[in-house]
Amino acid sequence: MMVLSHRTLLALAAVADIAMHARPLPVAAKALAARLELPPRHLETLLQALVRAHILKGLRGPRGGYELARERRKITAAAILRAVLNESVAESGPPAESKLVAEVVAPLVESAGAAFLRELDTITIEDICQRAEALKLSDEPALGTDFTI
Numbered sequence: 001m002m003v004l005s006h007r008t009l010l011a012l013a014a015v016a017d018i019a020m021h022a023r024p025l026p027v028a029a030k031a032l033a034a035r036l037e038l039p040p041r042h043l044e045t046l047l048q049a050l051v052r053a054h055i056l057k058g059l060r061g062p063r064g065g066y067e068l069a070r071e072r073r074k075i076t077a078a079a080i081l082r083a084v085l086n087e088s089v090a091e092s093g094p095p096a097e098s099k100l101v102a103e104v105v106a107p108l109v110e111s112a113g114a115a116f117l118r119e120l121d122t123i124t125i126e127d128i129c130q131r132a133e134a135l136k137l138s139d140e141p142a143l144g145t146d147f148t149i
Contacts, residue, residue: 003116004081010036011046011084012077015055016128019072026057026065046084053083072129078120 004012017035018027029047033040047066050056057069068075 007046008081008084010043011050011080012128014043014046015050015075015080015125016132018056018066019068019125019129020132022067025063026059026067028065032066045087049083049087050080053079053086055080055083072125075125076121077123078117081117081120
C-alpha cells in the first residue's frame with residue numbers, strides 16, 4: 001500500500017532530478033517536466049511550494065530554472081513531504097469537528113504520521129541520487145560538488 005500521494009512522490013522525484021541535473025546551470029521547469037513525463041505547467045505550484053520551504057531556489061531569466069537551496073545531503077525526504085503537506089493543509093480548510101475524529105482517530109493517525117516522518121528524516125536527497133545513479137537512471141555523469149555558496 002502506497003502511503004504517499006502522487007504529488008508527494010513527484011516532489012521527491014523533482015528535487016532528486018534537480019540535484020542530479022542542476023550543474024552547471026539551473027534546471028528549467030520544462031526540462032524537468034519532460035524528464036518526469038509531465039505537461040510543463042504541471043509542476044509549477046509544487047516547485048513554488050519547495051521554493052517557499054527553502055528546499056529549492058528559483059532563478060529567473062532566460063537561463064533561469066531551479067537548483068537546490070542547500071546541499072543534497074542536508075535535504076530529507078521528510079522536509080519535502082512537510083513542504084508539500086503544508087501547501088495542501090493551507091488549501092484544505094478547517095478539520096471536521098467530530099469528537100471521534102478529534103479525540104480518537106486524529107491522535108492515532110498523528111502518532112503514526114510522526115513515526116513515518118521520523119523514518120523519512122533518515123532518507124536524504126543524496127541517498128535518492130546515489131540509488132538513481134547506481135541504477136544508471138541519470139543520463140549525465142556525476143559532477144562532483146552539488147552545492148555552491
